[in-house]
Amino acid sequence: MHRIVILGGGTGGTLVANRLRKIYSANEATITVVDQNDDHLYQPGLLFVPFGVGAIKDITRPRRKQLHQDIKYSTRGVTKVELGSNTVRLGDESCLEYDVLVIATGATLSTDETEGLTGPGWMEKVFTFYTPEGATALATVLRDFQGGRIVVNVVDMPIKCPVAPLEFCFLADAYFRKRGIRDRVELTYVTPLDGAFTQPVCSQQLGGMFVDRGIKLVTEFNTGVVDGAGGRLIAYDESEVPFDLAVVIPVHSGAAYVANSEGLGDELGFIPVDEHTLQSKTSPNVFAIGDAAALPASKAGSVAHFEGGVLVENIHRFLDGQHLDASFDGHVNCFIESGSSKALLIDFNYETEPLPGHYPGSVGLPLMKESRLNHLGKLAFQWIYWHSLLPGRDLPFVTSHMPKAGKNFVAPIQKEHSR
Amino acid sequence: MTTMTLAGIDVELNDEGFLVDPSQWTEAMAIDLAGKEGIDPLTEEHWKVVHFMRSEYLAKGSGPSVRVLGKTSGVTIKELYQLFPKGPAKTAAKIAGIPKPKGCI
Numbered sequence: 001m002h003r004i005v006i007l008g009g010g011t012g013g014t015l016v017a018n019r020l021r022k023i024y025s026a027n028e029a030t031i032t033v034v035d036q037n038d039d040h041l042y043q044p045g046l047l048f049v050p051f052g053v054g055a056i057k058d059i060t061r062p063r064r065k066q067l068h069q070d071i072k073y074s075t076r077g078v079t080k081v082e083l084g085s086n087t088v089r090l091g092d093e094s095c096l097e098y099d100v101l102v103i104a105t106g107a108t109l110s111t112d113e114t115e116g117l118t119g120p121g122w123m124e125k126v127f128t129f130y131t132p133e134g135a136t137a138l139a140t141v142l143r144d145f146q147g148g149r150i151v152v153n154v155v156d157m158p159i160k161c162p163v164a165p166l167e168f169c170f171l172a173d174a175y176f177r178k179r180g181i182r183d184r185v186e187l188t189y190v191t192p193l194d195g196a197f198t199q200p201v202c203s204q205q206l207g208g209m210f211v212d213r214g215i216k217l218v219t220e221f222n223t224g225v226v227d228g229a230g231g232r233l234i235a236y237d238e239s240e241v242p243f244d245l246a247v248v249i250p251v252h253s254g255a256a257y258v259a260n261s262e263g264l265g266d267e268l269g270f271i272p273v274d275e276h277t278l279q280s281k282t283s284p285n286v287f288a289i290g291d292a293a294a295l296p297a298s299k300a301g302s303v304a305h306f307e308g309g310v311l312v313e314n315i316h317r318f319l320d321g322q323h324l325d326a327s328f329d330g331h332v333n334c335f336i337e338s339g340s341s342k343a344l345l346i347d348f349n350y351e352t353e354p355l356p357g358h359y360p361g362s363v364g365l366p367l368m369k370e371s372r373l374n375h376l377g378k379l380a381f382q383w384i385y386w387h388s389l390l391p392g393r394d395l396p397f398v399t400s401h402m403p404k405a406g407k408n409f410v411a412p413i414q415k416e417h418s419r
Numbered sequence: 420m421t422t423m424t425l426a427g428i429d430v431e432l433n434d435e436g437f438l439v440d441p442s443q444w445t446e447a448m449a450i451d452l453a454g455k456e457g458i459d460p461l462t463e464e465h466w467k468v469v470h471f472m473r474s475e476y477l478a479k480g481s482g483p484s485v486r487v488l489g490k491t492s493g494v495t496i497k498e499l500y501q502l503f504p505k506g507p508a509k510t511a512a513k514i515a516g517i518p519k520p521k522g523c524i
Contacts, residue, residue: 113486156486220506222485224497236500251486267487296521 002029002319005088005098007078008255009035009063011043011390012290012304013104018392019312021068032072032096034088038063041132042382044301047164047337050129050138051175059382060132066390078105081261083283100285100315103264103271105255107160107291107299113251114155114226121228126246129168130160141245142175147184148244153233154191155223156251157198158270160291160299163346165189165249166196166206167337173213174339188216190233190241195219202346202354205368209338223248252299254292270294275350276326278311285318287311296350297330305389306331309400331402333359335378343374349402357407360397364406425451437512437519441476444516452514456505461514465502468494472508473515482512482520 004020006013017033024031045059064073077091081101088096109130111118117126127141128134150172154165169189176182189196189210195203196210196217210217224236226248233241254269263282266272271288272281275295280286288294289311290304297303310328317324330350335343345365346354358364365374388395420439421432426447431439436455438444449469453461461469471492476482485508489496499507508520 156484222500222506224500236496237504267483267490 003099006033006102008104009033011301026070034074036077046135049135056132078257103288103292107252109250110253111250117226126228149186150245151188151243152247154249163336170339190218199353277324298332302333306400342370345374355407360403361406438516469515472511476517
């Protein structure tokens with residue numbers, strides 16, 4: 001009887017548990033999922049809440065209900081993982097022993113790492129939409145906003161869904177246009193990167209969309225202090241950006257227990273794993289999926305989904321004593337809301353940056369181009385998430401590996417993750 | 420790509436001024452590279468960061484980001500910006516003769 005323990009009942013943990021259940025009957029393996037609460041939040045939905053579209057209750061479901069009935073579910077916090085004895089220590093001082101451990105506890109917001117962020121002005125004129133509380137509070141603030149300077153600030157990478165702050169700008173632009181007060185609102189995107197986005201061709205395109213919409217772009221800004229009372233972002237080099245309302249994306253770290261678990265995580269609490277097999281670099285019977293993994297891929301639900309197939313196969317192979325499948329290619333697929341019921345789609349992996357064309361083949365959704373079809377795709381995805389992705393079903397036309405057909409490979413693209 | 424002579428050795432630098440072959444690096448070269456970045460002289464504190472960047476690169480295959488540098492090098496982020504005003508990770512990597520630290524995606 002194999003003992004498989006999965007820490008985290010979010011996107012990655014849930015879909016892996018359900019897929020493992022299809023391979024192993026209840027007599028062959030016990031599959032246990034642990035999470036600190038029973039609220040499974042559809043995180044992409046947080047983007048729309050500030051603009052009055054949807055509420056937290058509409059995008060939250062019980063974690064337990066998303067898991068097959070033969071999977072054990074435990075609502076407890078994790079204190080630490082002891083790699084030497086293959087043991088997970090839980091908050092109530094009980095423990096779980098494992099043959100295989102999957103780390104799927106995602107990323108958390110480290111608001112305390114930025115001076116002043118949660119000081120005076122926090123939740124009054126400094127907010128984040130990356131939490132249910134922040135997104136909900138912003139809905140009221142934006143509704144009552146009559147004009148002034150709004151800054152959207154990414155403090156540092158990596159962050160979950162790196163396109164979400166850009167989407168926030170596009171949606172805010174459309175929102176204030178619709179209200180007829182766009183001319184009274186100054187929108188500024190403040191990023192530590194040297195362009196709007198990390199990937200060169202896409203960064204250029206998104207930068208152009210900023211210009212078209214009159215959204216200002218401040219690059220290479222390394223936020224040192226958020227001065228809520230004084231209404232300014234202050235960089236380490238002492239340059240400043242003033243604001244009346246700041247929407248800040250705090251720095252991210254791995255789950256807190258990782259820091260207490262010797263040998264498990266890196267300096268930021270993410271789990272170093274092989275880029276292609278997802279196996280821990282320190283412990284062969286530990287794997288990581290989704291935002292928790294330290295990989296050169298976006299922290300996004302689509303990545304967790306694409307990793308799922310390889311991860312489940314590798315747990316199976318590991319328990320059978322076979323060589324692992326090294327085929328995860330870093331595939332990312334993201335819809336980018338551009339406002340006014342349109343969206344772009346980007347699709348890329350470790351080797352290939354986002355390119356124009358169509359997805360998944362020469363006939364399909366337009367890539368890197370605004371279209372209403374992509375917006376409908378993004379909306380439809382929430383249904384697919386609860387009903388197909390989490391239960392571990394294969395999605396029609398969607399493959400784990402990035403499709404090359406349909407993409408316009410104009411010139412050889414050398415990919416560089418620049419800062 | 421440009422070829423130039425640093426501390427008496429012909430080396431290649433990429434378009435952003437990073438050493439193409441990190442194994443060619445010498446401490447004498449670091450002083451020239453720092454001068455190109457407007458850092459003169461290289462103080463003990465600068466060297467601490469430069470050596471740390473280089474050892475991390477040799478151990479892990481990539482140099483640390485500013486945030487990781489602030490957590491692990493023993494120099495705070497504030498001090499790092501005082502030492503390397505144009506961006507600590509990027510500038511220190513350049514002086515240490517290692518590739519530009521990878522950002523995230």
